[in-house]
Amino acid sequence: MKLNYTEIYPNNNETVIMLHGLASSSRYWDSISSYLPNNKRYICIDLLGFGLSPMSNRATYDYDTQIDCILETLKTLNVSGPFTLIGHSMGALIGLRIAATNPQLVSKLILFGMAYYPTSIIARKEITRSTKIRKYIYYGPTSHTLCFMWCTFLRPITKQLAPIYLSSLPRKVAQDSLLHTWKSFSESLLYIIEQQDAINDLKKINLETMLIYGSNDRSLKYFKDINLVDYPNIKLKIYSGYGHQLPLENPTILKEVI
Secondary structure, eight states, X not given: OOOOEEEESTTOSSEEEEEOOTTOOTHHHHTTGGGSOTTSEEEEEOOTTBTTSOOOSSSOOSHHHHHHHHHHHHHHTTOOSOEEEEEETHHHHHHHHHHHHOTTTEEEEEEESOOOOXXXXXXXXXXHTTOHXXXXXXXXXXXXXXXXXXXXXXXXXXXXXXXXXXXXXXXXHHXXXXXXXXXXXXXXXXXXXXXXXXXXXXXXXXXXXXXXXXXXXXXXXXXXXXXXXXXTTEEEEEETTOOTTHHHHOHHHHHHHO
């Protein structure tokens, strides 16, 4: 399936692909487009099941399906690589898998706040922060009902409320957090974030890779235990005082690393 996308500086030759995180959209990057160097072509993609991309009930929202749709979309744009690939959170995991399985396509990886968890049990613990309320919000029949009500039936109302309870995000990005289904959200959480294999993916790549975290990002906690001496092509950068939304908190960092 072809995915929705937006382009920034489309007439340039050198291409940068940008992938957003869970329950977000391509507008995550649009909100900081003025900080991007204007000598490259940026393609910001809505992942399958999010933003304005198709939300298929037949699709399985796993790595293979997401990557197939991304590559199909790039093919229609005459993008065959090599390109720089930037991902945030879940988008960073997908970007890493693209580089591991299609090394000829990616020349450089820039991964912000990659949602790394060593096991699915730890992933659930961190996502819910071991609280009952978060368990009801993210998992099980209660979550299913909440998602349907919040993202479908009550969307005209929740669209106005989203920028209030997601006040750290730009208004349009907060509103786009409603553009998904229970299937796309829950399966992405399960098959991509919980059942990830990021360490083996890292072992498979030889290209220049930057892993970038804010010091307050909970995703950093387990990644810091990895001995990067075994990965000479990987550079870890930690920016003090920032959290999981580092690209939005300090967009100048994005310009710096590109």
